[in-house]
Amino acid sequence: xxxxxxxxxxxxxxxxxxxxxxxxxxxxxxxxxxxxxxxxxxxxxxxxxxxxxxxxxxxxxxxxxxxxxxxxxxxxxxxxxxxxxxxxxxxxxxxxxxxxxxxxxxxxxxxxxxxxxxxxxxxx
Amino acid sequence: xxxxxxxxxxxxxxxxxxxxxxxxxxxxxxxxxxxxxxxxxxxxxxxxxxxxxxxxxxxxxxxxxxxxxxxxxxxxxxxxxxxxxxxxxxxxxxxxxxxxxxxxxxxxxxxxxxxxxxxxxxxx
DNA sequence: CTTGACCTTGACGTCAATGTGAGGGTTTAG
DNA sequence: CTAAACCCTCACATTGACGTCAAGGTCAAG
Numbered sequence: 282x283x284x285x286x287x288x289x290x291x292x293x294x295x296x297x298x299x300x301x302x303x304x305x306x307x308x309x310x311x312x313x314x315x316x317x318x319x320x321x322x323x324x325x326x327x328x329x330x331x332x333x334x335x336x337x338x339x340x341x342x343x344x345x346x347x348x349x350x351x352x353x354x355x356x357x358x359x360x361x362x363x364x365x366x367x368x369x370x371x372x373x374x375x376x377x378x379x380x381x382x383x384x385x386x387x388x389x390x391x392x393x394x395x396x397x398x399x400x401x402x403x404x405x
Numbered sequence: 406x407x408x409x410x411x412x413x414x415x416x417x418x419x420x421x422x423x424x425x426x427x428x429x430x431x432x433x434x435x436x437x438x439x440x441x442x443x444x445x446x447x448x449x450x451x452x453x454x455x456x457x458x459x460x461x462x463x464x465x466x467x468x469x470x471x472x473x474x475x476x477x478x479x480x481x482x483x484x485x486x487x488x489x490x491x492x493x494x495x496x497x498x499x500x501x502x503x504x505x506x507x508x509x510x511x512x513x514x515x516x517x518x519x520x521x522x523x524x525x526x527x528x529x
Numbered sequence: 530c531t532t533g534a535c536c537t538t539g540a541c542g543t544c545a546a547t548g549t550g551a552g553g554g555t556t557t558a559g
Numbered sequence: 560c561t562a563a564a565c566c567c568t569c570a571c572a573t574t575g576a577c578g579t580c581a582a583g584g585t586c587a588a589g
Contacts, residue, residue: 283536296577296579314584315536315584316535332505332512334576335509336506338509339576346512371513372510375509375513376510379506382502383503385459385462386499386500388456389492389496390496407566408565409565418548420546420548421547424546424547436566438556439555458546532587532589533586534586534587535584536584536585536586537585539581539582540581541581542577542578542579542580544575544578547574548572549571549572550569550570550571551568551570551571553568554565554566554568555565556564557565558563
């Protein structure tokens with residue numbers, strides 16, 4: 282599929298898709314006329330990218346992570362060896378961010394007079 | 406207290422503190438020599454600002470929210486009338502962000518082969 | 530052949546929060 | 560008096576993920 286359809290189907294702007302490619306997150310083939318040609322699978326990949334970026338990972342981090350998840354969604358735990366360390370670090374960052382968000386939400390709630398629920402921090 | 410001490414006690418850079426003032430988040434008085442003079446209470450305020458900003462709220466949103474929480478930490482549910490709407494919106498945004506973070510964390514976990522736990526999304 | 534929808538590359542603009550540096554007062558200690 | 564540690568106000572630089580515009584190729588329909 283070409284960039285327009287991919288954009289429509291993912292909600293990502295064409296600019297973003299080209300930017301993702303520039304950053305090594307996507308590697309579409311080219312049609313004879315030079316147009317980008319994405320395969321069906323890419324729709325899923327783009328959604329993953331959107332989630333990871335919106336979670337505050339940088340494009341470079343996503344670029345490291347992404348190729349490990351490419352194959353059919355199969356878990357490739359053993360591969361991507363020295364990467365796991367970085368992942369744990371990102372995971373930690375994310376847990377911290379979740380904590381911050383919950384704290385912020387509690388502040389908002391306290392302003393509205395909404396009682397704070399006791400609730401487990403969703404981490405491990 | 407002057408800006409140096411406030412910076413040390415909150416971890417915020419002096420630049421950030423001046424920026425926050427420029428954005429209307431802080432309104433220190435001035436000493437005869439022109440130096441900013443913060444009261445004790447400001448330490449708490451700055452911490453709140455840090456949490457809200459790191460939660461993705463913009464300075465303008467924080468500027469709206471903050472004055473409602475100023476008085477001794479007492480809950481001012483009734484006041485700040487038409488603001489509550491905006492707060493609910495921010496709350497929604499935050500919950501969505503939390504959801505994204507959890508999704509992202511799950512992606513990371515699935516890469517490491519860590520099993521996903523069933524867990525409640527911490528919202529209401 | 531022309532119109533319009535689609536695609537290309539390239540480059541400059543934006544936004545928010547903050548870094549950084551210049552140039553210059555003030556206050557305390559020696 | 561002078562150095563050192565504070566503080567001040569500009570004001571330009573930076574970062575990341577885009578938006579936006581320019582100038583132009585491609586292709587199917589009429």
